[in-house]
Amino acid sequence: MKKVVLISGVSSGFGKQIANLLSENGHIVYGTVRKDILSPGNVNVLKMDLMDHVSIKRAVDTVLEKEGKIDVLINNAGMHTVVLLRMLLLNILNFRWIPTYLE
Numbered sequence: 001m002k003k004v005v006l007i008s009g010v011s012s013g014f015g016k017q018i019a020n021l022l023s024e025n026g027h028i029v030y031g032t033v034r035k036d037i038l039s040p041g042n043v044n045v046l047k048m049d050l051m052d053h054v055s056i057k058r059a060v061d062t063v064l065e066k067e068g069k070i071d072v073l074i075n076n077a078g079m080h081t082v083v084l085l086r087m088l089l090l091n092i093l094n095f096r097w098i099p100t101y102l103e
């Protein structure tokens with residue numbers, strides 16, 4: 001049975017793969033992205049950033065307006081902890097080294 005699916009973060013990784021798979025299997029798929037990208041397959045692309053509540057509400061409202069319901073919500077968007085740790089470490093290193101470099 002055809003489902004209305006909303007997946008966050010379909011620009012890459014798991015989100016992109018799941019969105020493609022579900023749309024290929026005949027489901028109505030909406031996927032969110034932060035930057036403008038070409039729609040993966042038959043996925044309906046919506047702009048949304050997890051840090052922006054207004055954009056989240058806008059994305060959900062768009063699906064509800066067009067489809068009248070959301071059967072499946074896949075909260076995929078996010079950053080892997082290893083990536084976060086790497087960014088944190090790089091920031092710490094930059095803060096320590098930039099003043100030394102400028103001296």
Ligand SMILES: NC(=O)c1ccc[n+]([C@@H]2O[C@H](COP(=O)([O-])OP(=O)(O)OC[C@H]3O[C@@H](n4cnc5c(N)ncnc54)[C@H](OP(=O)(O)O)[C@@H]3O)[C@@H](O)[C@H]2O)c1
Nearest residue numbers: 009010011012013014034048049050051076077078079080
């Ligand atoms: N890969 C793993 O081994 C692993 C393990 C455990 C959990 N996870 C979780 O599984 C999910 C997908 O992982 P992945 O490896 O497929 O990651 P990925 O390839 O980096 O994809 C992450 C997706 O989330 C989007 N995203 C990140 N921050 C966002 C934000 N603030 N607002 C809106 N979208 C945002 C990215 O959009 P942009 O292209 O705009 O950045 C991208 O589409 C993540 O939540 C991750 O934490 C992954």
